[in-house]
Amino acid sequence: MADDWQNAMDHAVALARRAGEVVREALQHDRKVMTKSCSVDLVTQTDQKVETLIIQSVKEKFPTHRFIGEESVAAGEVCVLTDSPTWIIDPIDGTTNFVHAFPFVAVSIGFSVNKQMQFGVVYSCLEDKMYTARRGNGAFCNGEPLQVSQQEDVKQSMIATEFGSSRDPEVVDKIFSSLRNILCIPVHGVRGAGTAAVNMCLVASGCVEAYYEMGIHVWDVAAGSLIVSEAGGVLMDVDGGELDLMSRRIVAANSRTVAERLVIEIDAFSPPRDDAPPLKP
Ligand SMILES: O=P([O-])([O-])O[C@@H]1[C@H](O)[C@H](O)[C@@H](O)[C@H](O)[C@H]1O
Ligand SMILES: [Mg+2]
Ligand SMILES: [Mg+2]
Numbered sequence: 001m002a003d004d005w006q007n008a009m010d011h012a013v014a015l016a017r018r019a020g021e022v023v024r025e026a027l028q029h030d031r032k033v034m035t036k037s038c039s040v041d042l043v044t045q046t047d048q049k050v051e052t053l054i055i056q057s058v059k060e061k062f063p064t065h066r067f068i069g070e071e072s073v074a075a076g077e078v079c080v081l082t083d084s085p086t087w088i089i090d091p092i093d094g095t096t097n098f099v100h101a102f103p104f105v106a107v108s109i110g111f112s113v114n115k116q117m118q119f120g121v122v123y124s125c126l127e128d129k130m131y132t133a134r135r136g137n138g139a140f141c142n143g144e145p146l147q148v149s150q151q152e153d154v155k156q157s158m159i160a161t162e163f164g165s166s167r168d169p170e171v172v173d174k175i176f177s178s179l180r181n182i183l184c185i186p187v188h189g190v191r192g193a194g195t196a197a198v199n200m201c202l203v204a205s206g207c208v209e210a211y212y213e214m215g216i217h218v219w220d221v222a223a224g225s226l227i228v229s230e231a232g233g234v235l236m237d238v239d240g241g242e243l244d245l246m247s248r249r250i251v252a253a254n255s256r257t258v259a260e261r262l263v264i265e266i267d268a269f270s271p272p273r274d275d276a277p278p279l280k281p
Helices: 002-026 045-061 070-074 095-100 169-183 196-205 218-230 256-265
Strands: 033-035 042-044 066-069 086-093 106-113 116-124 129-134 139-141 158-160 189-191 210-214 234-236 249-253
Touching: 002 045, 002 086, 002 106, 002 116, 002 129, 042 045, 042 095, 045 066, 045 070, 045 086, 045 106, 066 070, 066 218, 070 086, 086 095, 086 196, 086 218, 106 196, 106 218, 116 196, 116 218, 129 196, 129 218, 139 196, 139 218, 158 196, 169 189, 169 210, 169 256, 196 210, 196 218, 196 249, 210 256, 218 234, 218 249, 234 256, 249 256
Parallel strands: 066 086, 158 189, 158 210
Antiparallel strands: 033 042, 086 106, 106 116, 116 129, 129 139, 210 249, 234 249
8 A cells, every 4th residue: 555655645746746837827827816705715716727637637546535625625525534545635725825926825735544644745836845745754845854943942933823814803813812922922933924834834844833823724734734743843733632634723833842832822712623514504
């Protein structure tokens, strides 16, 4: 089986590169913007085109594999993680960046078997950085090994997070109270690339000590979660418990010490799970 997963990973890297070309080319033209759950939850034809490109190609090569893709779920596909080999795809992570030509846009492809990530590929396509990780084999950027930061003092740390796409004032209050608490620890700084996948690769690269967010989806963080853990980092829920990829909450850090310190300051909330049954009309 091991060789099968390596073949799948090689295919994922090739597809991420091809998808990146599509994204870069699309940036040269006007981008027609549509909305999904609300007026700031954006999608473009390029998100849909890239997801179709990836899924069709994988189906031809691995006909028994399953998929969780952001735009397929938006179109009504179920979002349930089973034990089957499953490709978890975010065709453009950072669609808002893409729409505004803000220069961090990633293609994220994770692969899970028995609900455990086997490989993760994040292609930050405007920087031309290909981040990869295979379970048990380390994490890499353009072939160079990655290692998380060794800084365990949160007061000497830089933290990444995002504001997300909810504009519900209660949710925004929780996001700001967490941010305020963390800034006032105090930490050196707070940053956000505008893509969860790139933020996680920044943890893996040692550029920030941690990233946390509530409101992300499984496709935002599936690939990045393995890249962080294979670079020596830790993953947990925002309440300090075990990470649940479908829970829409994550802390990814260089160490348990930093992660547990942040958890104390996070004003946690629980968005509807990715695998929650759809609401009846
Ligand atoms: O919609 P998308 O651009 O694929 O993904 C979003 C980005 O990762 C953003 O940084 C994060 O704050 C959101 O929570 C995600 O949904
Ligand atoms: Mg995303
Ligand atoms: Mg996306």
